[in-house]
Amino acid sequence: MKRIGILTSGGDAPGMNAAIRAVTKTAISNGLEVFGIRYGFAGLVAGDFVALTAEDVDHKISQGGTFLYSARYPEFAQEEVQKKGAEQLRSHGIDAVIVIGGDGSYHGALALTRLGINSIGLPGTIDNDIPYTDYTIGFSSACRTAMDAIDKIRDTAASHHRVFIVNVMGRECGDIAMRVGVATGADAIVIPERPYDIKEIAETLKRHFADGKDNGIIVLAEGVMSADKFKDELLKYGDFDARANVLAHMQRGGSPTVTDRVNATKMGNYAVKLLLDGKGGLAVGIENSKLATHDILDLFDGKHQGDYALLDINKEMNK
Numbered sequence: 677m678k679r680i681g682i683l684t685s686g687g688d689a690p691g692m693n694a695a696i697r698a699v700t701k702t703a704i705s706n707g708l709e710v711f712g713i714r715y716g717f718a719g720l721v722a723g724d725f726v727a728l729t730a731e732d733v734d735h736k737i738s739q740g741g742t743f744l745y746s747a748r749y750p751e752f753a754q755e756e757v758q759k760k761g762a763e764q765l766r767s768h769g770i771d772a773v774i775v776i777g778g779d780g781s782y783h784g785a786l787a788l789t790r791l792g793i794n795s796i797g798l799p800g801t802i803d804n805d806i807p808y809t810d811y812t813i814g815f816s817s818a819c820r821t822a823m824d825a826i827d828k829i830r831d832t833a834a835s836h837h838r839v840f841i842v843n844v845m846g847r848e849c850g851d852i853a854m855r856v857g858v859a860t861g862a863d864a865i866v867i868p869e870r871p872y873d874i875k876e877i878a879e880t881l882k883r884h885f886a887d888g889k890d891n892g893i894i895v896l897a898e899g900v901m902s903a904d905k906f907k908d909e910l911l912k913y914g915d916f917d918a919r920a921n922v923l924a925h926m927q928r929g930g931s932p933t934v935t936d937r938v939n940a941t942k943m944g945n946y947a948v949k950l951l952l953d954g955k956g957g958l959a960v961g962i963e964n965s966k967l968a969t970h971d972i973l974d975l976f977d978g979k980h981q982g983d984y985a986l987l988d989i990n991k992e993m994n995k
């Protein structure tokens with residue numbers, strides 16, 4: 677193996693650049709050439725490749741987004757399109773690829789491995805919805821951004837004695853909501869993976885206001901329902917001055933936290949070593965603070981386990 681490729685795919689996540697840097701610098705240190713594949717699997721099929729040097733990745737560790745750009749390219753689920761991608765790699769002399777992305781992107785990495793191009797997946801998504809890894813690259817930064825935003829929302833909520841329903845990202849995964857809800861001292865956290873009772877939440881808010889609290893914060897995972905709909909449901913059980921807020925894509929931007937930078941660096945470094953060992957079709961993760969690998973195929977059967985104790989702690993504190 678002389679030449680490897682690297683791409684970012686799906687939603688961008690803070691720390692993707694740190695992972696690209698780690699892969700590039702580790703590969704070069706081990707005598708490999710590195711090609712950046714721009715725009716995810718779309719750029720792979722189009723042959724949008726650019727040689728990367730150590731200087732190209734200098735100063736990238738602190739930048740959000742992905743300088744290789746990303747794409748949602750559903751066409752890559754078709755075998756014919758996957759074959760075109762593998763042919764592009766072969767014609768550029770690229771023997772192996774590192775794919776940084778979420779669960780969807782892992783399907784692409786597995787497809788390439790099956791077509792003879794060893795590929796390793798790195799968990800790059802703010803959602804933290806990937807099995808067999810405690811943290812995905814970008815989750816920590818997205819939580820920090822959402823936490824900062826909710827701290828600010830609370831200032832205005834308190835000034836008007838309002839309830840804010842804040843919708844946070846994560847698709848069907850409630851990890852961002854749970855972590856940020858606890859970190860901001862929310863009155864309630866609502867996630868798709870666990871049952872919830874809107875009437876009970878309304879009663880909690882009423883009691884808090886009656887006891888002298890001047891604001892209410894509900895952190896709502898986007899996979900449950902929209903913030904507007906939740907507000908309408910809540911108003912059936914109480915006469916609150918309520919506002920719905922959607923943090924949306926701001927959660928994906930900004931400079932990565934130290935956790936995301938370090939995890940991305942560890943996992944990027946490890947991914948190159950796996951390729952040097954001739955491995956492919958593997959997903960890298962961090963389990964109990966240690967680097968780990970699993971067959972990508974196993975991930976598709978697995979289910980990410982969130983830290984649901986956070987939900988219980990928050991409930992107990994808001995009785």
Ligand SMILES: Nc1ncnc2c1ncn2[C@@H]1O[C@H](COP(=O)(O)OP(=O)(O)OP(=O)(O)O)[C@@H](O)[C@H]1O
Binds near residue numbers: 686
């Ligand atoms: N079944 C599949 N086979 C091959 N490639 C796929 C498949 N599913 C998704 N992909 C590729 O991976 C890309 C990213 O997938 P998706 O949009 O689900 O995001 P993701 O990687 O899960 O990241 P995130 O959820 O954080 O946005 C798709 O646009 C497509 O190019």
Ligand SMILES: O=P(O)(O)OC[C@H]1O[C@](O)(CO)[C@@H](O)[C@@H]1O
Binds near residue numbers: 687778846898
């Ligand atoms: O950027 P898009 O295509 O609007 O997708 C938004 C989705 O991507 C994510 O930001 C990352 O998967 C999700 O949390 C969100 O539901």
Ligand SMILES: [Mg+2]
Binds near residue numbers: 686778780
């Ligand atoms: Mg995903």
